[in-house]
Amino acid sequence: MKNRTKIAVAVVVTAAVAVPGTAVAAGRLFEPRPTEAVSFVTGDTASIADGVAFGKNVSWYKSSGLGPSALNRAPGVSTEERYIPTDVFPGGVLPAGVTITEAQGINVLLRIGENLERAGLSYDDVVSMRVFLQNPAGQEKMDFAGWNRAYRQFFANTNRATGAPLDVQLGSTTTAPMIVNPARPSRFALEIENLPVDGWLVEVEVDAVYPR
Template sequence: MKRRTKILTATTLAGTLLTGGTALADAGGWWPGPKTVRVMLPEGQSNPAIANGVALGGEVAVYQSSGLGPSALNPSAPEGTPERYTDPSLTEGAEGVTITEAQSLVVLRNIRTNLEAAGVTPADVITMKAYLAKPPGAETADYAGWNRAYRQYFANVDLKSQQVVAVPMGTSAPKPPLLANKARPARATMELASLAVRGWLVEVEVTATYKKR
């Protein structure tokens, strides 16, 4: 299977608290304690999209989701088409939303439901892998559409000011995100030749940590 990979990286930022019990590595000691989650973020950025990496102590309990795709929530679209796997209610009123972006919004909402059923939330996500297929007629996968949808559920709270950051949907003006969330997972995004279900353009898997007890 032909695969094209894009992994976003940067440098380190020290001394900031992220989400529920998740602290950034400080300059004096990267090695995590037994029940510690240490996240390394890009230096000098108050609103980075993703982490450079994450270290887990040996006693941290984790949840690993399966790869989840979009649900077929658009009955007006033909079966097996990418449009079938969108939810028009999520993009109502927005302009210029791409098909990958629309599917990604459904996938990320499915991820949220999956996590909450397991006793964690999107705020507890530490790693993410996203698999994209190119839309019909396109030369490559729609990374920009995926990234816009991602910001609707992740990395949309400024780490310095703690203010929720408005994000765009399609070409519409930025608005408050669908879910305010500080979490910046360590993330990889890959283009695949195809996904498991005809019509899918997006599949996502995540790892989340349980809070200390």
């Protein structure tokens, strides 16, 4: 792992309270050093941070909103199935329990990894994430569980106390994560009536901090 100034603070009470340039963690005044980005994570099992505080001299990267790539060119597939990543699921065939949203989420996060690499960054540099989910055809609401399974393939899949990798869910089975990564970014997820590209069920935007 690269030498970095990004650190994590375990918050044992409520989430950090933001005031200009400062935060309150565990009842004390806290201000990140100028080149630090400090993630506030509550407890050992948290998969996302409560928030992140940026020092005044932090260099950071903000992505555009990215959706999945149209990789499934099999004849007769639906617009949603077109975005199944065939490099992960050959022939566009999904294993037991893997949903379209889960497959598209993996597709999007692989694409984000490529963008991060072009910017000189990696998944463990990500400190914040915004997720937009559309309900699959015939479903009344977004597939948040499927998205979360995709997310854990790339983020928050190590034991916070020991750093050891954790197995994660892929559909109805348990596997090693695709990318081992301790980062737990701050995150929100919203259900959107219509994403900008027909067939997209997932769009993601991230912020990442450059190592020193």
